[in-house]
Amino acid sequence: MAKSHISGFPELLPEEKLVENGLMDSIRRVYESYGYSPIETSAVESLDVLLSKGSDDKEIYVLQRHTPKGEAPSPADMGLHFDLTIPLARYVSQNKNELSFPFKRHQIQKCWRGERPQEGRFREFYQADVDVICTDNLPLHYDAEVLEVGIRAMHSVAPGKFEVVVNNRKVVDGICTAFGLNTEQKASFSGAIDKLHKIGEEKCKEVLLQANIPQDCIELVFAAHREKRPLTDAKDILDSFGSNEALEVGKSELLAIAGHLPADLAAYAKFDPCTVRGLNYYTGTIFEGALHSHPHLSVCAGGRYDNLSELVGKQKMPGVGMSIGISRLYALLKQADAIKTGPATTSKVLISAFSEIQRHRCHEIANSLREKDVPCEEYFNFDNKIGKQIQYATRKGIRFVLFLGENGNLELKNLETHDQKQVSLDDLHSSIS
Amino acid sequence: MAKSHISGFPELLPEEKLVENGLMDSIRRVYESYGYSPIETSAVESLDVLLSKGSDDKEIYVLQRHTPKGEAPSPADMGLHFDLTIPLARYVSQNKNELSFPFKRHQIQKCWRGERPQEGRFREFYQADVDVICTDNLPLHYDAEVLEVGIRAMHSVAPGKFEVVVNNRKVVDGICTAFGLNTEQKASFSGAIDKLHKIGEEKCKEVLLQANIPQDCIELVFAAHREKRPLTDAKDILDSFGSNEALEVGKSELLAIAGHLPADLAAYAKFDPCTVRGLNYYTGTIFEGALHSHPHLSVCAGGRYDNLSELVGKQKMPGVGMSIGISRLYALLKQADAIKTGPATTSKVLISAFSEIQRHRCHEIANSLREKDVPCEEYFNFDNKIGKQIQYATRKGIRFVLFLGENGNLELKNLETHDQKQVSLDDLHSSIS
Numbered sequence: 001m002a003k004s005h006i007s008g009f010p011e012l013l014p015e016e017k018l019v020e021n022g023l024m025d026s027i028r029r030v031y032e033s034y035g036y037s038p039i040e041t042s043a044v045e046s047l048d049v050l051l052s053k054g055s056d057d058k059e060i061y062v063l064q065r066h067t068p069k070g071e072a073p074s075p076a077d078m079g080l081h082f083d084l085t086i087p088l089a090r091y092v093s094q095n096k097n098e099l100s101f102p103f104k105r106h107q108i109q110k111c112w113r114g115e116r117p118q119e120g121r122f123r124e125f126y127q128a129d130v131d132v133i134c135t136d137n138l139p140l141h142y143d144a145e146v147l148e149v150g151i152r153a154m155h156s157v158a159p160g161k162f163e164v165v166v167n168n169r170k171v172v173d174g175i176c177t178a179f180g181l182n183t184e185q186k187a188s189f190s191g192a193i194d195k196l197h198k199i200g201e202e203k204c205k206e207v208l209l210q211a212n213i214p215q216d217c218i219e220l221v222f223a224a225h226r227e228k229r230p231l232t233d234a235k236d237i238l239d240s241f242g243s244n245e246a247l248e249v250g251k252s253e254l255l256a257i258a259g260h261l262p263a264d265l266a267a268y269a270k271f272d273p274c275t276v277r278g279l280n281y282y283t284g285t286i287f288e289g290a291l292h293s294h295p296h297l298s299v300c301a302g303g304r305y306d307n308l309s310e311l312v313g314k315q316k317m318p319g320v321g322m323s324i325g326i327s328r329l330y331a332l333l334k335q336a337d338a339i340k341t342g343p344a345t346t347s348k349v350l351i352s353a354f355s356e357i358q359r360h361r362c363h364e365i366a367n368s369l370r371e372k373d374v375p376c377e378e379y380f381n382f383d384n385k386i387g388k389q390i391q392y393a394t395r396k397g398i399r400f401v402l403f404l405g406e407n408g409n410l411e412l413k414n415l416e417t418h419d420q421k422q423v424s425l426d427d428l429h430s431s432i433s
Numbered sequence: 434m435a436k437s438h439i440s441g442f443p444e445l446l447p448e449e450k451l452v453e454n455g456l457m458d459s460i461r462r463v464y465e466s467y468g469y470s471p472i473e474t475s476a477v478e479s480l481d482v483l484l485s486k487g488s489d490d491k492e493i494y495v496l497q498r499h500t501p502k503g504e505a506p507s508p509a510d511m512g513l514h515f516d517l518t519i520p521l522a523r524y525v526s527q528n529k530n531e532l533s534f535p536f537k538r539h540q541i542q543k544c545w546r547g548e549r550p551q552e553g554r555f556r557e558f559y560q561a562d563v564d565v566i567c568t569d570n571l572p573l574h575y576d577a578e579v580l581e582v583g584i585r586a587m588h589s590v591a592p593g594k595f596e597v598v599v600n601n602r603k604v605v606d607g608i609c610t611a612f613g614l615n616t617e618q619k620a621s622f623s624g625a626i627d628k629l630h631k632i633g634e635e636k637c638k639e640v641l642l643q644a645n646i647p648q649d650c651i652e653l654v655f656a657a658h659r660e661k662r663p664l665t666d667a668k669d670i671l672d673s674f675g676s677n678e679a680l681e682v683g684k685s686e687l688l689a690i691a692g693h694l695p696a697d698l699a700a701y702a703k704f705d706p707c708t709v710r711g712l713n714y715y716t717g718t719i720f721e722g723a724l725h726s727h728p729h730l731s732v733c734a735g736g737r738y739d740n741l742s743e744l745v746g747k748q749k750m751p752g753v754g755m756s757i758g759i760s761r762l763y764a765l766l767k768q769a770d771a772i773k774t775g776p777a778t779t780s781k782v783l784i785s786a787f788s789e790i791q792r793h794r795c796h797e798i799a800n801s802l803r804e805k806d807v808p809c810e811e812y813f814n815f816d817n818k819i820g821k822q823i824q825y826a827t828r829k830g831i832r833f834v835l836f837l838g839e840n841g842n843l844e845l846k847n848l849e850t851h852d853q854k855q856v857s858l859d860d861l862h863s864s865i866s
Contacts, residue, residue: 002524002531005475005479005527006478011474012472017471017473018470033810035810037447037779038447038451039444039450042443043476043545051499061496066495066547071739100828102757105447141813145811185559260792261795327558346468360693375468376466377468380572381535381572382572
């Protein structure tokens with residue numbers, strides 16, 4: 001990684017940035033293949049909007065115009081967005097007459113949070129979100145689609161390296177009802193099991209017993225969490241919890257979603273009744289994915305919300321969405337040695353020259369390659385000998401060096417095989433592809 | 434455009450964002466075809482860095498973590514970058530052992546300025562920069578290349594719709610010397626002619642005469658500005674100004690650059706001795722481009738700087754670069770009716786369904802299209818009749834609607850021609866491309 005200039009604000013070297021761009025392009029392609037259209041909201045929102053539901057005050061960066069000493073400060077009524085969900089709700093409510101519903105959008109942008117930097121946790125980071133929002137009824141099929149899109153996108157950049165646990169808020173409610181928990185106990189139960197994968201069974205059990213959660217309830221959810229069985233097994237597992245309306249609805253929603261996952265993606269989806277996700281705007285389906293190498297750090301997450309847009313508009317608009325944390329995903333894949341950086345440039349060929357006289361001819365060759373969609377670069381420090389020019393190409397990972405031979409012929413050197421051969425301008429293109 | 438939520442922070446509708454993304458992709462492709470590698474610096478810099486050379490204090494947005502009433506405010510020592518040049522200098526100086534020189538990079542990112550919004554002037558906007566920086570000598574050929582890359586990139590998105598005026602700081606110095614101007618007069622002269630295209634000849638002349646600039650000097654530069662002849666004519670024009678060292682060096686640099694521009698781009702480059710560019714870090718070549726529709730608003734600009742990196746490091750590193758103002762370019766092209774928005778989605782086909790029973794088959798068809806790189810979307814509000822589903826597709830600009838016929842056959846309707854025909858799954862792909 002490039003040297004970090006301010007803690008929590010990561011930067012990449014060109015060879016790393018090319019890999020990160022590749023991740024983003026793959027994810028974007030998957031999102032768009034399902035018809036999610038790109039939008040981008042401004043990085044800046046009014047503080048009113050940011051301080052609504054789901055935010056932690058202290059994580060927000062407030063903006064103020066710089067004022068020289070002695071001058072009155074400008075008003076601090078704007079801040080940087082900390083996610084892409086609140087801005088989406090604001091955008092949809094503002095532009096609802098111009099948009100078509102169900103509104104399917106993706107949004108790949110930076111977010112900022114003023115929290116303490118830790119492993120995989122940055123103050124400035126990229127997220128890639130997909131959401132679908134409707135003005136009236138939003139069928140459960142969209143929950144299935146969003147889960148599929150998310151898994152497909154993750155599969156495109158980290159095949160075989162992750163899993164996504166799926167749950168439903170109604171299942172959590174149903175379990176609470178089945179064991180007769182009161183409102184206070186429900187809150188303790190949800191809060192504690194959501195942290196289970198971080199704090200471990202012993203500590204979690206302590207908290208649960210303190211809240212008088214029945215022992216058999218604890219055993220059942222712990223067992224399901226430990227086993228983390230395929231999503232398609234959710235019914236079998238939940239049947240042992242008893243039956244009530246919330247539980248039955250939750251179960252049937254989970255099974256419907258599981259049933260629609262294409263065969264090549266099904267193995268990624270697991271069931272875990274202990275996944276709750278803290279955000280208080282989720283109302284149904286919830287999911288959270290992590291890499292096998294870093295099971296405690298979620299790299300993608302999402303769910304169904306029925307009331308989000310009420311925050312900023314008057315109309316109730318149901319939605320379901322998910323988000324991939326690109327900066328974290330890149331950092332963790334890098335750490336797990338699961339991605340390799342390649343060249344520090346897109347150039348395929350370095351066109352060497354050793355005198356002003358060669359410059360014109362070399363420039364024509366370069367531009368004829370560019371016309372054929374072969375990125376290349378010219379070397380203009382003519383005083384540098386061939387050795388130094390090759391060193392430059394090698395260091396940047398450029399595979400071929402082209403130079404003019406004594407009779408004006410073209411000499412092409414492959415820096416990987418060390419082969420060198422004469423080529424014609426017509427053959428050049430095919431020689432390097 | 435989407436409804437603006439805060440003045441100066443523009444947002445786009447999906448159909449507009451797709452066009453803006455297209456502009457950015459074209460520009461990126463041109464930059465990378467010349468071997469400029471992508472980097473991205475964090476949006477946030479320390480205030481020390483931002484408050485160095487070339488900045489207007491009041492345009493900087495300072496960041497502070499939100500603090501609830503009563504708590505002590507967090508330190509305000511960071512701000513958002515207002516351009517990509519200062520961050521580049523900081524990045525290069527920090528990572529110079531990891532980079533290869535000459536370091537060629539492009540950077541397409543948002544910048545923020547706390548200035549008053551006006552036509553084509555935003556508080557949050559995209560820039561697309563290319564620069565090359567070296568640790569020792571940086572040949573003039575890079576000036577020629579950067580001008581070429583810039584014109585090529587503009588040509589890729591606004592062919593025939595713009596021109597780029599080129600000048601050289603040494604030419605300005607040489608003119609001052611030729612007419613015996615003292616230091617104070619030089620400053621007045623540069624300042625006034627740089628505004629000539631905005632304030633007009635009469636007002637500019639007033640200022641120049643007040644500074645005792647000789648009448649014949651004024652006439653000569655005004656005439657050259659009025660004619661704005663091809664860059665290749667720079668020698669003829671400047672010969673009439675007399676001769677001195679600075680003028681001769683400036684002339685020869687301009688001509689060398691003009692001589693390297695490929696024939697298909699040469700017509701875009703004009704000479705104008707009145708282009709100075711306010712930024713005090715330029716030392717040689719300078720250029721500034723505008724659309725014919727909006728000649729007073731520059732959409733791309735750049736030049737040679739020899740000392741920029743001294744700002745943040747100890748080493749002197751010469752560089753040359755240019756920047757395209759993407760947000761402004763988009764806004765002005767839109768205003769001039771020079772770009773048309775198309776569909777609001779990348780989907781090529783809407784897969785209609787009218788019952789849960791059809792859902793599974795439709796999903797398989799959709800995924801087989803996606804495997805063949807055909808973006809498509811499924812319609813899940815099965816209660817809506819075909820008319821309503823077609824209305825949805827039409828509104829979003831999706832060209833084809835596919836649905837299951839009575840015998841399970843596939844019916845493909847082209848919403849542009851209103852043709853409808855039976856297709857097989859194998860033919861589907863070719864029927865819609």
